[in-house]
Amino acid sequence: KQEVTQIPAALSVPEGENLVLNCSFTDSAIYNLQWFRQDPGKGLTSLLLIQSSQREQTSGRLNASLDKSSGRSTLYIAASQPGDSATYLCAVHMDSNYQLIWGAGTKLIIKP
Amino acid sequence: EAGVAQSPRYKIIEKRQSVAFWCNPISGHATLYWYQQILGQGPKLLIQFQNNGVVDDSQLPKDRFSAERLKGVDSTLKIQPAKLEDSAVYLCASSLEGGGMGEQFFGPGTRLTVL
Numbered sequence: 181k182q183e184v185t186q187i188p189a190a191l192s193v194p195e196g197e198n199l200v201l202n203c204s205f206t207d208s209a210i211y212n213l214q215w216f217r218q219d220p221g222k223g224l225t226s227l228l229l230i231q232s233s234q235r236e237q238t239s240g241r242l243n244a245s246l247d248k249s250s251g252r253s254t255l256y257i258a259a260s261q262p263g264d265s266a267t268y269l270c271a272v273h274m275d276s277n278y279q280l281i282w283g284a285g286t287k288l289i290i291k292p
Numbered sequence: 293e294a295g296v297a298q299s300p301r302y303k304i305i306e307k308r309q310s311v312a313f314w315c316n317p318i319s320g321h322a323t324l325y326w327y328q329q330i331l332g333q334g335p336k337l338l339i340q341f342q343n344n345g346v347v348d349d350s351q352l353p354k355d356r357f358s359a360e361r362l363k364g365v366d367s368t369l370k371i372q373p374a375k376l377e378d379s380a381v382y383l384c385a386s387s388l389e390g391g392g393m394g395e396q397f398f399g400p401g402t403r404l405t406v407l
Contacts, residue, residue, distance in 0.1 A: 184334075214395065223296075223383055224335070224398040269334055279348065280396065282334025 182207040182274055186283035194291050195262055201255040201286050203270035208248045211273040215244050215255050218267045218285070227255070227268075232275075260290045294318065296399035298384050304405045310372035313402045317365070317386030323347075324361055325396065326369050327383040335383055341367065371404075379406045 183206045193199055203213070212231045216224040228237045228244040230253070236245040243256040257264055267287045271280040297316040305311050317324050323342055327335035338357065339349040343364035352359070356375070361367040371378055381401040387394035 216398075221403070223298075223400040224385075226395055226397060229395045271334070278340070279337055280335075282336075284332065284334050 182210075182272065182281045184270060184272055184281050184283040186268075186270060186286050188286060189284065190287040190289070192289040192291060193260060195260060197260050198256065198258050199260055199288075201257070201268050201288070203253040203255070203283055205251045205253075205272050205281070207274065208251055209275045210248065211275050213244075213246055213253050213270060213272045214280070215242075215253075216269045216271065218269060220266075224269065262290045262292050264288065265290045296384055296386055296397055298382075298399035298402055300402055301400060302403050302405075304407065305374055306407050307376055308373040310370065311374055311404065312368055312370045313382050313384075313404075315367045315369070315384030315399060317367075317384070318388075318397055321386035321388050321397075322364075323387045323389070323394065324367050325385040325387075326359055326367070327385065329381045329383055329401070331380075338369070374404075374406045376406050379404055 185204045210232055214229045215227045217227050218224050230237050230246045241258040246253045267285040269285040271282045299314050303311055325340050326338045328338055329335040338352045339359045340347040341361040344361045357371055359369045381403050383398055383401045385396040385398045387396045
């Protein structure tokens, strides 16, 4: 059974720092992996989707990497800003079924 | 392009009452999902539609929850009767591709409080 883990559950850093959020999964037979952002009281915003054949995806200050063999993905945020404060969730699609398997998220606080 | 629309945004009811949520997906998206998200957890899939057919409702508590997607566009999710543990955010998402493997786009959610 696939399990997705995000550590730490919460992270607080000063503005301007580069930071890395981690996502690990137990079964490497994934179809794709998606990173989302969730602001308080709001829905989920898709940030990056990495297909299983890809190693990384970039969008602006965000870079997501994928290492299937080790069961890990990282979300790198460059030059963090207070507006980046949110909860970041990762989710994987398995090869064998179409459900998204979710991590519990990392709550990120960027201090001005 | 308009996003996924949901209403209402907030709902407070007493236990044993009924409630309904509405979702309008992104135009042209064949697949629609309803999720339940309890505070501090990732979303839990309740039901997935492909056009107006149900693909997966294995985690839907069918004794109290029901959902429909008439004409393969809008969808409603109903809870009757509500329990305290149903307090959560109900998220609707849609994706363009069939088969459930496509990138999912989410609405703002409906926050339900059951007293």
